[in-house]
Amino acid sequence: MTAASLSASPRNLRLRANALWLAAPAIAFLIVFFLIPVGRLLFLSVQGDTGNLTAEHYSRLLHTEVYWRILIITFRIAGLTAFFSLLLGYPLAYWLSQLRENRRNQMLLLVLVPFWTSYLVKAFAWMLLLGNQGVLNRLLGGAGIIDGPLPLMYNEFGVIVGMVHAMMPLAVLTMMPVMSGIDTRLSQAAGTLGANGAHRFWMVYFPLSIPGMAAGGLLTFITSLGFFIVPAFLGGRQQTMLAQLIIIQVQELVNWAFAGVLATMLLVSALIACWIYNHLFGLASLSAGNSTTDKTSSAWTRRFGFAILEKLAWATSAVTNRFAGKSRGRLLPAYVALIVFFLVVPTLMVIPIAFTSSDFLEFPPPGYSTRWFSLYFNSPIWISATVRSFGVAFATAIAATVIGGFAALAIARSRSRFGGVVFAFMLAPMIVPRIVIAVGLFYLFAQMGLVATNLGLVIGHTVLSIPFTFVAIAAVLKGYDWRLDQAAASLGAGRFQVLRLITVPLIRGGVISAFLFAFVTSFDELTIAIFVSGGLKSTLPKQMWDDMILQLNPTLAAVSVVVLVIVTAILLVADRLRR
Amino acid sequence: MVNVDTTNVQPKLKISGLGKRYGEVVALEPTDLTVDAGEFVTLLGPSGSGKTTLLQMISGLTEPTTGTLHVDGRDETATPVHRRDMGLVFQHYALFPHMTVGENIAFPLKMRGTPASEVRERVRETLAKVQLEQYGDRFPRELSGGQQQRVALARCFVYRPQVVLMDEPLGALDKNLREHMQFEIKRLHREFGTTVIYVTHDQEEALVLSDRICLMNHARVEQIGTPREIYSRPKSIFSARFIGLSNLFVGKVSDAGDGRIVVANSNGSFEARQENCGPLVNGKAGLVLRPEQLRPGPAGAGENDITGTVTEIIYVGSDTRLVLTLQDGETLSVRHDPAATLPALGDSLTYHWPIDVAVVVS
């Protein structure tokens, strides 16, 4: 490798192998608050009343048709969501990847802000848009295009629209780095070799972007599998998903065993998806962005794939040749504008409605006032929820940054063969559906007396945030030149001085953005909060959830605006610091 | 013969006033260049001098701001890149990582709708030409740098483009491999009879390969000529310095009559022929002397002479160079006559040269 590692002394070598110990706090934390609770929950599904092993709960699943239906619907919705998120997001990711780096970082905010916008706020916005008395039906009715209201909500259409809106940013953010990593000279080379635009895309660019699509598809699929917010508000009875069923089992029926069965189904599905992905592409490319497409695919499937791509290329050239040359160049920007509009504008609709003078959620508002904001600021319930969310988010951010940061340092410095295992373990909370972690933690906390405590919330949120802080800090450390540390040491700096004067200043941007991402993750978090907080100990998202289930009202719009402003401000700060 | 076949007279490439600017930045001033069929022309210059820009405009990857490009007399300025019958070899090869070596080489043929059986035949033939018969099913990353370079060449030559453009194709290889590949490129050029435009910043490479060199600096063409012309008759200080080792005496120029001029500075005054003198700017100029043009001998033995103290003796394998320090502290490089005994540091030596060899530039 580098000259530095060649010249490493034996003592140095031992130090580097031992660097893996820096990950010990993270490993211990995740074992206690992630591995054990999830394992316990899964075990409940095969445990009888007397503690004996039994399959009775599974046979109940097998013999109840409605559960099968829910399982199928869950897969169907997750599959459609992943499909449309990729299909609609691909051109946007492509467009972003073609921009120059500076401009790309600016434009990326158009995806990052929707990505970090609270799912609750997004669902709320879609309810305002899609309802029978919603913005769309009124606009269409007002223009005389339709007679009665269109059924846009409480059906599969509403769920898919809401889910794709929620998941597409994730798909774009996963695909984009792979795409911008594709060497532009390859397309140029194809051009000089006689390939027109269609051939350059289908035969060179597209196959090289497949690892990004696969990673994006995997992440959106498994996130959708365990999702409940959008189907709860935008779906009807027919669109009940597995996660909703788990909530019902735990909260209303207190049937832990059956909740365990459903959690197992969910987890196994996610793991199968990961296994397929790993088999085809290798999990490493999820974070690293460089992968080997053709590692396992046999010569035969490759040839078949190329034949299809070649046909697609000829077909595309036949079609595009009919268009005039000029309008072709404007197609992509026009499409991108449309998609960004879809991502950004629905959420922004909340703002005028928050300032309505009416008692109802009308659009456009009949008049403007700040009464809903003063209601919010004068409500002890909302304010205490907001303060609690801030406190919990702050504590979570510190805990997750420290724990995840040391784990990242361990991976970066260690050359132990266990590095890969630790790496996968740190990312595991991202792969296991949140609802499974939440229910598992609820069970554990009930025994430890941590339900309805701030500590419980912080622990749960830290579990969810560690993958983010770990990846963010690992990314800056990966690009960090350790020879600078050695240079400083050779110039006479002690260990602590090296850390204080060289390492930390150079990776500060990554650490601060990890902190802020953990903060936003916790500030927005609902799944764990649904179980672990409640009553007087509610967080802001939990309070919103309760209110939205009870009755939509303009206060919710005001709260949404507050959340939007806070999250956007934090993101802008994080973005500044990243450069 | 009265009827001259016009295709023989017409240059393969005719570049007229081709220029490029990016906003305020001038990447290439309007440039003229003609290249004959089968010729090997090198664009040589320091990095940032506009070589890539010129090459990319010829290939069609970059749109020129001004000027035209004619190929065989046809205006191709606006032809899109994939319809120009040109091959481009990239510095880092730009092999398609998801295709095997064979598929890479087949790609340009497929784009031209060549029948499958013929594709197979041509790929095999070309692989043999670059000695890579066994490697058709490998992926590019499974090959060494030199092998990848040969694949890039094969992919370019397989469809027999009329013009092949190469942008520092050997830049990533080590010295030995580079010399070997220079030989291969020359061979392919000869075998296919292709017109080649080659970019490099390495003057030795340019001297070895080229029929003609187009020397570039600061987004302009500095001088065009055969390697010999540029070496022995540089037109500017830049040309003299960039190619080969040269000694330069900068001084005041005056006319000595009889077709001779004199360049004078504190080391003495030296004569040169008027015809070896380029256009001068405000009376100042540099006299260019190549080390091998200087002969040792007593003062007055030749038409011009100069004396200095030996301050450095450099052994470079094939011969030995001496560095003399002159009166005013300037240095002079000379070649040590292998037959003579080696001087010691601090010895005072005199060298002389005939009036015909020196060139005066500004």
Ligand SMILES: Nc1ncnc2c1ncn2[C@@H]1O[C@H](COP(=O)(O)OP(=O)(O)O)[C@@H](O)[C@H]1O
């Ligand atoms: N896309 C571009 N945008 C702005 N300036 C450019 C661009 N491409 C090249 N230049 C500038 O044009 C000049 C010539 O570049 P180039 O042709 O690449 O030089 P060379 O190949 O001789 O090193 C350089 O000063 C470079 O900075």
Ligand SMILES: [Mg+2]
């Ligand atoms: Mg260049």
